Amino acid sequence: MPMASEWMDEETKLLQDAAARFVAKEMTPHADRWDRQRQIDRDVWLRAGEAGLLLASIPAEYGGGGGTFAHDATIYQEICRAGLSSGAGVCYSISACLIPHYILAYGTEGQKRQWLPRMAKGEIIGAIAMTEPGAGSDLQNIRTAAQAVDDGYRLNGSKTYISNGQTADLILVVAKTDPAAGAKGISLIAIEPANAEGFRRGRNLEKMGMHAQDTSELFFDDCFVPAANILGGVPGQGFGQLMQQLAVERMIVALSATVNMELAIAWTTAYARERPLFGKRLWDFQNTQFKLAECQTLAFVSRTFVDALMTRLLTGNLDAATAAAAKLWTTENLGKIADECLQLFGGAGYMSEYPISRLFADARVSRIYGGSSEVMKLIVARTL
Numbered sequence: 062m063p064m065a066s067e068w069m070d071e072e073t074k075l076l077q078d079a080a081a082r083f084v085a086k087e088m089t090p091h092a093d094r095w096d097r098q099r100q101i102d103r104d105v106w107l108r109a110g111e112a113g114l115l116l117a118s119i120p121a122e123y124g125g126g127g128g129t130f131a132h133d134a135t136i137y138q139e140i141c142r143a144g145l146s147s148g149a150g151v152c153y154s155i156s157a158c159l160i161p162h163y164i165l166a167y168g169t170e171g172q173k174r175q176w177l178p179r180m181a182k183g184e185i186i187g188a189i190a191m192t193e194p195g196a197g198s199d200l201q202n203i204r205t206a207a208q209a210v211d212d213g214y215r216l217n218g219s220k221t222y223i224s225n226g227q228t229a230d231l232i233l234v235v236a237k238t239d240p241a242a243g244a245k246g247i248s249l250i251a252i253e254p255a256n257a258e259g260f261r262r263g264r265n266l267e268k269m270g271m272h273a274q275d276t277s278e279l280f281f282d283d284c285f286v287p288a289a290n291i292l293g294g295v296p297g298q299g300f301g302q303l304m305q306q307l308a309v310e311r312m313i314v315a316l317s318a319t320v321n322m323e324l325a326i327a328w329t330t331a332y333a334r335e336r337p338l339f340g341k342r343l344w345d346f347q348n349t350q351f352k353l354a355e356c357q358t359l360a361f362v363s364r365t366f367v368d369a370l371m372t373r374l375l376t377g378n379l380d381a382a383t384a385a386a387a388k389l390w391t392t393e394n395l396g397k398i399a400d401e402c403l404q405l406f407g408g409a410g411y412m413s414e415y416p417i418s419r420l421f422a423d424a425r426v427s428r429i430y431g432g433s434s435e436v437m438k439l440i441v442a443r444t445l
């Protein structure tokens with residue numbers, strides 16, 4: 062049975078049920094193949110759009126579901142709860158939760174009408190390209206530059222580790238439109254690969270986990286972008302736009318980490334109760350019970366923390382530092398729990414056919430992307 066949180070009401074509980082059924086029918090049966098092909102099938106997003114499961118928190122006038130972040134979080138948690146956070150989950154969170162809110166919050170009316178309805182139908186997959194080979198945490202140090210020309214910009218530079226990079230139809234690229242102006246010279250520019258001459262996708266990068274999520278290099282060689290593709294129409298707003306949206310991104314990672322803790326504990330408990338060992342079961346050893354009780358306590362604290370912050374977010378009261386603390390706490394503890402649980406599986410835990418093995422590998426990146434644990438500590442420390 063799906064678990065209900067305090068921030069859920071009757072409507073989101075019904076949505077949870079619908080999302081769980083959609084995931085069981087349209088995603089779970091394909092998960093192993095998506096892992097092998099290193100990306101998920103595009104057409105699942107068309108079906109999710111038909112089912113009303115995309116852009117749930119975007120107003121209906123732009124094709125969305127007219128809900129709140131509670132609706133997004135409900136659907137996203139069901140994808141994660143099926144053990145799919147590493148593929149469909151990441152794609153969903155970026156394309157259906159994050160990018161639409163950049164467009165809704167900062168886009169011009171024309172940009173909203175051009176992109177949001179098609180994203181809601183699953184026709185457009187979104188990505189955000191900040192990181193470069195020479196700049197990740199130190200975002201202000203990016204080198205990708207957009208030089209003003211007649212009617213637009215010429216973009217030069219490269220990005221790396223971009224989720225949905227192979228599949229995206231709309232990429233919000235972080236670029237310097239005024240290299241001398243520091244943070245005030247950074248803009249978000251929407252690239253539509255289908256008609257962007259000078260844009261090239263690089264490799265789909267091989268990773269230690271997150272196999273179903275495509276992660277790519279992107280290259281811009283004198284790539285022309287119309288001036289109308291600057292998000293919001295005015296250059297120089299990008300850094301502020303990013304900073305405002307990052308709290309939600311960190312809550313998305315925290316939600317996923319919490320669900321993955323709960324999954325790891327459930328899988329391990331079930332395994333321990335079955336596994337014969339020295340004439341008993343693995344579960345009968347006090348060490349097993351103590352380890353799992355410790356894990357359960359961490360998971361319970363995480364769930365309580367994240368659910369409380371969801372309430373704050375939904376009432377507009379979540380600050381950046383608290384969201385950073387949530388990402389830090391949940392992802393660091395997910396790492397500990399995944400390690401303890403894998404240990405209880407013994408050799409089986411190291412075998413890819415056991416989901417705990419995949420969860421362990423997938424979990425590692427949550428302490429790095431969306432802002433690393435060290436960067437989260439910097440943000441929290443600034444409030445002290």
Ligand SMILES: Cc1cc2nc3c(=O)[nH]c(=O)nc-3n(C[C@H](O)[C@H](O)[C@H](O)COP(=O)(O)OP(=O)(O)OC[C@H]3O[C@@H](n4cnc5c(N)ncnc54)[C@H](O)[C@@H]3O)c2cc1C
Binds near residue numbers: 195196199271432434
């Ligand atoms: C699977 C995956 C998917 C990703 N998806 C995206 C995406 O969709 N879009 C995107 O733009 N990026 C994406 N990233 C990139 C990710 O956000 C960066 O890797 C991350 O921000 C860290 O940047 P970096 O790799 O350049 O490491 P660096 O910034 O070089 O950091 C190296 C180390 O230094 C530490 N560090 C950094 N600053 C400080 C400091 N001030 N004090 C102390 N220690 C510090 C870091 O925590 C880290 O341990 C993805 C990465 C991965 C692995």
